[in-house]
Amino acid sequence: MAAVRRSRLTIDERRDQLVRLGTEIFAQRPFDEVSIDDIAAAAGISKGLLYHYFPSKRDFYVEVVRFSAMEMEALTEPDPSLEPRARRSASLARFLDYVESHAQGYATLMRAGIGSDPQVAAVVEEVRARIVDRILGGQSYAGDRPPAALRIAVRGWVGFAEAASLDWIDHRGLPRDGLRAILVSILGASVEAAAAVDPRIQTE
């Protein structure tokens, strides 16, 4: 019966299923330690069939990263019913939960190694750009486009969040909500610091 159900999956559904499985595999083990055989074995399919869906381990990984990025972005989608500070705080709690439960995958992705593969790096860079846009979308400023100081400060904050969370999963020693409080506070400070150098930027 399971086999029958399996056979009814479309190619896209099967690919999706494999990518979801990949997020679990790469959340726990570094890219270099996972072989195509491991992935095929975990999926209960042959290596040949796996290659039918993904031409290489790298292509599979790029899709896993793309899916993880979507998943993380959906998880951290701001809740419009909350006031700004609580909204950020809630998003950041979910971001840190995600980082914590995908520690190995997050570290692999954000560090030198496969994370610097041009296609993988492009996905990461797109995610950063969307996070920056999301934050800028919630800010008030005079003019059509965000002033450079605001964009630079928000981009800086994304760098802060990445570096701080990598240090956190490496060494711990701080509860999740401690790091969350720091990130919320630095985001506020970033907008204020940008507003101090460019009066077109409004603080809350």
Added chain:
Amino acid sequence: MAAVRRSRLTIDERRDQLVRLGTEIFAQRPFDEVSIDDIAAAAGISKGLLYHYFPSKRDFYVEVVRFSAMEMEALTEPDPSLEPRARRSASLARFLDYVESHAQGYATLMRAGIGSDPQVAAVVEEVRARIVDRILGGQSYAGDRPPAALRIAVRGWVGFAEAASLDWIDHRGLPRDGLRAILVSILGASVEAAAAVDPRIQTE
């Protein structure tokens, strides 16, 4: 006469000279666009002699990065005669001057590509660790070792400085001193945010 002088250089001196030349070359042109022939031509030596000093372009680049890191650290060495905020502000002005005058090299190093080569990444990671230690050395806290919240916040700030300065050299639109003011302000905010979650940390 020049040839005579040249021949009197020791191997180490000649290597140093080549590495200094490399910092100029890679400050202006991306790693992938510079060939071994270009480097040999700029140095006025044969490709064979260049290979005598450095087994590959990558080895040469690793040495250039190591030298640049030392140069940047020496340049940004805090001046103990200044009070803390002015001291940071002076160091950051020199850091941003360095980034601006080595824009191409900095961007190549900090982005995906050769910057993610394990040896290159290790040099970058060592520099980050030394910057974090330098800042932590100037902070007051109760206990023998910096509390995790402080270390994470300072490491976050380094990520902020990197991401903000990369955005700045890419898109500009903000004078150097605008970015410097933002970085000084966020460093202060980082220590304050850490102190808010861990009372062992003292703010100025």
